[in-house]
Amino acid sequence: xxxxxxxxxxxxxxxxxxxxxxxxxxxxxxxxxxxxxxxxxxxxxxxxxxxxxxxxxxxxxxxxxxxxxxxxxxxxxxxxxxxxxxxxxxxxxxxxxxxxxxxxxxxxxxxxxxxxxxxxxxxxxxxxxxxxxxxxxxxxxxxxxxxxxxxxxxxxxxxxxxxxxxxxxxxxxxxxxxxxxxxxxxxxxxxxxxxxxxxxxxxxxxxxxxxxxxxxxxxxxxxxxxxxxxxxxxxxxxxxxxxxxxxxxxxxxxxxxxxxxxxxxxxxxxxxxxxxxxxxxxxxxxxxxxxxxxxxxxxxxxxxxxxxxxxxxxxxxxxxxxxxxxxxxxxxxxxxxxxxxxxxxxxxxxxxxxxxxxxxxxxxxxxxxxxxxxxxxxxxxxxxxxxxxxxxxxxxxxxxxxxxxxxxxxxxxxxxxxxxxxxxxxxxxxxxxxxxxxxxxxxxxxxxxxxx
Amino acid sequence: xxxxxxxxxxxxxxxxxxxxxxxxxxxxxxxxxxxxxxxxxxxxxxxxxxxxxxxxxxxxxxxxxxxxxxxxxxxxxxxxxxxxxxxxxxxxxxxxxxxxxxxxxxxxxxxxxxxxxxxxxxxxxxxxxxxxxxxxxxxxxxxxxxxxxxxxxxxxxxxxxxxxxxxxxxxxxxxxxxxxxxxxxxxxxxxxxxxxxxxxxxxxxxxxxxxxxxxxxxxxxxxxxxxxxxxxxxxxxxxxxxxxxxxxxxxxxxxxxxxxxxxxxxxxxxxxxxxxxxxxxxxxxxxxxxxxxxxxxxxxxxxxxxxxxxxxxxxxxxxxxxxxxxxxxxxxxxxxxxxxxxxxxxxxxxxxxxxxxxxxxxxxxxxxxxxxxxxxxxxxxxxxxxxxxxxxxxxxxxxxxxxxxxxxxxxxxxxxxxxxxxxxxxxxxxxxxxxxxxxxxxxxxxxxxxxx
Numbered sequence: 001x002x003x004x005x006x007x008x009x010x011x012x013x014x015x016x017x018x019x020x021x022x023x024x025x026x027x028x029x030x031x032x033x034x035x036x037x038x039x040x041x042x043x044x045x046x047x048x049x050x051x052x053x054x055x056x057x058x059x060x061x062x063x064x065x066x067x068x069x070x071x072x073x074x075x076x077x078x079x080x081x082x083x084x085x086x087x088x089x090x091x092x093x094x095x096x097x098x099x100x101x102x103x104x105x106x107x108x109x110x111x112x113x114x115x116x117x118x119x120x121x122x123x124x125x126x127x128x129x130x131x132x133x134x135x136x137x138x139x140x141x142x143x144x145x146x147x148x149x150x151x152x153x154x155x156x157x158x159x160x161x162x163x164x165x166x167x168x169x170x171x172x173x174x175x176x177x178x179x180x181x182x183x184x185x186x187x188x189x190x191x192x193x194x195x196x197x198x199x200x201x202x203x204x205x206x207x208x209x210x211x212x213x214x215x216x217x218x219x220x221x222x223x224x225x226x227x228x229x230x231x232x233x234x235x236x237x238x239x240x241x242x243x244x245x246x247x248x249x250x251x252x253x254x255x256x257x258x259x260x261x262x263x264x265x266x267x268x269x270x271x272x273x274x275x276x277x278x279x280x281x282x283x284x285x286x287x288x289x290x291x292x293x294x295x296x297x298x299x300x301x302x303x304x305x306x307x308x309x310x311x312x313x314x315x316x317x318x319x320x321x322x323x324x325x326x327x328x329x330x331x332x333x334x335x336x337x338x339x340x341x342x343x344x345x346x347x348x349x350x351x352x353x354x355x356x357x358x359x360x361x362x363x364x365x366x367x368x369x370x371x372x373x374x375x376x377x378x379x380x381x382x383x384x385x386x387x388x389x390x391x392x393x394x395x396x397x398x399x400x401x402x403x404x405x406x407x408x409x410x411x412x413x414x415x416x417x418x419x420x421x422x423x424x425x426x427x428x429x430x431x432x433x434x435x436x437x438x439x440x441x442x443x444x445x446x447x448x449x450x451x452x
Numbered sequence: 453x454x455x456x457x458x459x460x461x462x463x464x465x466x467x468x469x470x471x472x473x474x475x476x477x478x479x480x481x482x483x484x485x486x487x488x489x490x491x492x493x494x495x496x497x498x499x500x501x502x503x504x505x506x507x508x509x510x511x512x513x514x515x516x517x518x519x520x521x522x523x524x525x526x527x528x529x530x531x532x533x534x535x536x537x538x539x540x541x542x543x544x545x546x547x548x549x550x551x552x553x554x555x556x557x558x559x560x561x562x563x564x565x566x567x568x569x570x571x572x573x574x575x576x577x578x579x580x581x582x583x584x585x586x587x588x589x590x591x592x593x594x595x596x597x598x599x600x601x602x603x604x605x606x607x608x609x610x611x612x613x614x615x616x617x618x619x620x621x622x623x624x625x626x627x628x629x630x631x632x633x634x635x636x637x638x639x640x641x642x643x644x645x646x647x648x649x650x651x652x653x654x655x656x657x658x659x660x661x662x663x664x665x666x667x668x669x670x671x672x673x674x675x676x677x678x679x680x681x682x683x684x685x686x687x688x689x690x691x692x693x694x695x696x697x698x699x700x701x702x703x704x705x706x707x708x709x710x711x712x713x714x715x716x717x718x719x720x721x722x723x724x725x726x727x728x729x730x731x732x733x734x735x736x737x738x739x740x741x742x743x744x745x746x747x748x749x750x751x752x753x754x755x756x757x758x759x760x761x762x763x764x765x766x767x768x769x770x771x772x773x774x775x776x777x778x779x780x781x782x783x784x785x786x787x788x789x790x791x792x793x794x795x796x797x798x799x800x801x802x803x804x805x806x807x808x809x810x811x812x813x814x815x816x817x818x819x820x821x822x823x824x825x826x827x828x829x830x831x832x833x834x835x836x837x838x839x840x841x842x843x844x845x846x847x848x849x850x851x852x853x854x855x856x857x858x859x860x861x862x863x864x865x866x867x868x869x870x871x872x873x874x875x876x877x878x879x880x881x882x883x884x885x886x887x888x889x890x891x892x893x894x895x896x897x898x899x900x901x902x903x904x
Contacts, residue, residue, distance in 0.1 A: 328562050
């Protein structure tokens with residue numbers, strides 16, 4: 001649906017279709033990596049998606065993977081997948097700098113649980129992708145592949161930009177407000193934010209209670225596979241069930257009923273974005289899917305009301321939970337924190353434990369109300385962002401359509417199916433807690449059906 | 453109730469009673485610290501409670517506190533409290549070695565959230581106390597103050613031993629199975645394990661889902677105050693309400709009804725321990741408190757049945773949740789992990805995510821059944837351990853009476869009110885999730901009433 005001349009500029013690197021050729025000996029992980037490296041050579045100087053690349057190590061890993069495929073013994077379906085790691089997730093052989101000058105050159109000398117899992121599955125870790133400061137709001141210069149004047153979104157800025165530009169097959173992101181869904185929307189790739197807790201975050205500088213590790217990918221199948229391979233090896237966060245579902249991407253499943261949620265974002269959406277959403281809904285209806293709305297269904301109306309305040313609640317929860325370590329960073333060198341981050345700390349330090357308890361209660365209440373929708377429909381659809389990526393690199397854009405599902409802790413997928421101003425815009429499909437496989441199955445149907 | 457000649461060997465250092473004298477200018481934090489240092493000089497060579505002491509820094513901190521008290525401006529009720537930090541909790545100015553040779557000399561260069569809070573409250577951080585390897589099972593040589601042939605219990609071995617021997621007023625511990633309640637019982641001090649999540653663990657090498665930070669202290673009032681001062685400044689774990697309650701220890705409150713829980717430990721308890729418990733129950737009855745038992749109350753019987761399997765469920769949960777970082781430690785240098793720890797990892801790596809999900813469901817079911825008791829009684833009582841500290845330093849003893857309340861995530865207090873073989877044994881008082889203040893109020897009544 002995007003202007004062909006733009007789409008042609010990038011050669012996306014879907015992985016599983018390539019791996020099918022590995023098995024048939026028509027392609028190799030080494031060749032796939034070389035194609036990624038060619039894209040990096042071409043686009044990275046302008047886009048700035050990486051903070052660190054380790055090409056020699058990646059070439060070695062790809063060669064070992066090539067040998068395994070030749071021997072008919074790949075470690076997993078993602079053996080040989082070129083993947084990037086958001087730079088708040090630790091890697092033993094690369095720095096982890098968290099988008100903060102406080103961590104310039106910092107090396108933890110260990111792999112995060114998710115990275116241990118990816119290596120065990122044979123993935124080729126090509127580099128660390130740019131994150132905003134501590135995966136929050138302060139951008140770090142990455143440009144949108146579709147228009148370098150525009151933000152790629154954040155906080156998983158580099159992950160989305162690199163995947164969209166064909167420099168990687170997939171990349172890990174995280175999301176606590178809109179950090180996977182928004183950049184996926186802006187960059188025109190797939191974003192998958194699983195249920196909260198579904199992918200083990202130990203070893204990631206990410207301990208906020210509604211945050212989770214997500215995946216940016218060219219295809220939904222690739223996104224699922226990465227999440228699955230992490231979950232099956234590393235599990236979820238302590239205290240949470242891991243992502244569960246089939247060992248290959250769930251088969252597309254046509255939903256009978258979908259709820260269209262305006263969320264807090266609708267009023268900010270552009271006319272083009274709204275029209276794109278309405279057109280998509282019309283296509284779904286034409287395919288025989290019943291669309292529930294706030295006007296037609298009381299539980300949808302209740303959910304809309306409940307999630308309307310998602311942004312301030314999420315923001316305050318994150319602020320309180322960020323006090324440590326921001327307070328020790330401030331005391332160490334306040335000049336190395338952005339003004340945005342210092343402001344966050346000031347807000348946090350004005351809060352009391354009882355304020356936070358009330359926010360947790362409010363979050364639980366919103367989650368209960370949304371969960372009621374599970375008896376009404378097979379999932380929800382909405383925009384992934386109110387507009388195409390805005391011009392300017394000073395902000396990562398508006399997360400108004402993503403934040404509700406972060407607060408809810410439910411699975412969300414952004415499909416690069418819409419456009420605004422000739423630029424990518426995501427169609428967001430969301431589901432219910434721990435219903436990751438069902439959500440992906442619905443998203444697969446909507447994405448594929450809509451593409452035909 | 454302990455043999456006076458033994459009790460007399462130590463001069464416990466209750467803090468709040470000393471602080472009352474600070475306010476009256478009859479005592480100072482410097483003097484209190486000096487008395488702790490005298491005890492350290494006398495007992496530490498034999499007991500081995502500390503892995504690191506920073507006496508010059510503590511003296512400076514005590515002097516600053518002394519000045520604040522003189523000026524009538526203490527930072528908090530615990531300004532000047534000599535406190536030890538279990539060595540899995542990070543401290544900016546001391547090593548954090550986690551009872552593991554993998555972390556010999558390791559310095560994180562940052563304070564954990566709880567340590568930030570303690571410093572802000574004016575507490576005097578005197579040193580790091582011995583922990584078993586990664587706060588699990590492998591002991592690290594600390595001896596029981598009452599009998600150096602015996603274990604002090606674990607994993608908060610040094611914290612309990614140091615407090616019991618009067619080397620510290622209080623110390624931080626943690627508990628995921630029995631690591632606060634058991635050493636408190638063995639060493640004859642107060643142990644307070646709050647509701648899971650009640651005290652912020654960020655910056656502690658402790659990310660297991662049913663673990664929590666606890667306090668070892670000479671008095672229950674001191675234990676409450678430490679927990680309160682942490683909670684009010686640092687909050688709880690992300691996603692959990694912080695410990696809540698009054699700014700000074702809750703007033704003693706006579707319970708109307710208590711449930712006596714045998715737990716999985718009763719069959720292992722010595723005759724002396726059982727007799728001590730029965731005598732205590734008789735005293736409570738004589739004071740007019742109704743005692744519910746598995747024989748007299750169906751919900752108590754249901755709770756007993758539910759918690760009977762607490763040990764294997766807790767162990768497996770901990771194993772799964774420990775895979776990372778144990779797997780990276782093993783790959784780095786397996787010789788620096790104990791056989792116990794390597795065995796734990798082997799068990800963990802034989803598990804699948806679905807096994808863990810079932811364990812979480814079982815834990816939730818047990819929690820729901822226990823929570824039903826809240827309508828029946830004001831709390832539960834049982835032993836803190838099946839016997840006095842066993843002879844030998846190769847094991848930290850039997851946590852059979854503590855583990856259920858770790859699985860349940862409920863507040864638990866060990867009071868040094870019983871004895872076995874002439875050695876300390878704890879009376880355990882437990883409550884309901886987030887009911888920390890109510891539990892402490894009941895424990896205060898039982899402890900004080902029983903002492904009269």
